[in-house]
Amino acid sequence: MVARPPAGDGPAPRAAEDLGLGDRYRYLVGASGRRYLFTRVSFDRLEECPGAVVALERPEAADAQAERIVWLGEIDRDGRRRGPPLPRGARKSLIVLVHLLAGDAAGRRVVLDDLG
Template sequence: MGRIEHDAPRAAEALGLVETYTYLHGASGKRYLFTSVPEDGLRDYPGAVAVMTAASPRHDRIFWIGEVDAQGFLHGSSLGRKPHRLHTLVHLLARDADSRRQVIRDLRNEVETVIPRRPPRAAAE
């Protein structure tokens, strides 16, 4: 899987939304904007590229990647056992099925998919 790093857009950082939006980087070097969503809400995003990650203290590892079809069904492949703690992301900017397949392929073409954990944000004073 691909080199995926937490890389929040500047606007998300400015608005305090770094936990909601992140860029995932594919093998091509392209970055794709993903939005964090509840796992049980994935089916509410037809036409989205979806990524599920397993959380650990230092990083997240992608264990499933695929897409949500027009009827809300998930199509993709598991990359390991389902973990206890999940983080679910969707990419909503792929305009058609070919674009979604290209994004999925790009994210899969890297050897290792590790998403380093961000340090906890300090409380506002």
């Protein structure tokens, strides 16, 4: 189960909101309460994100993070997507978020376990 952000925290970093970029950056919060910064990218650019944790999100879902996120996985250092099979229609209908700050495979696993 994915936790909600602490009270008073918005879904995007305050600096991004202030610059009008709140729709591009978002925090996802793990079960531990730790926040992970994600960046919105197009599906076609995923190969350009080796070493990223990837979350696919339904744009029309409720505010609860657990209801929005429909897929979690990673792009390994060789640019290959790893995780469960993608939901049908993912390329057309889902928002792609990448977390680029996990340093290696072990770091990505920590993030995925916390978010999953």
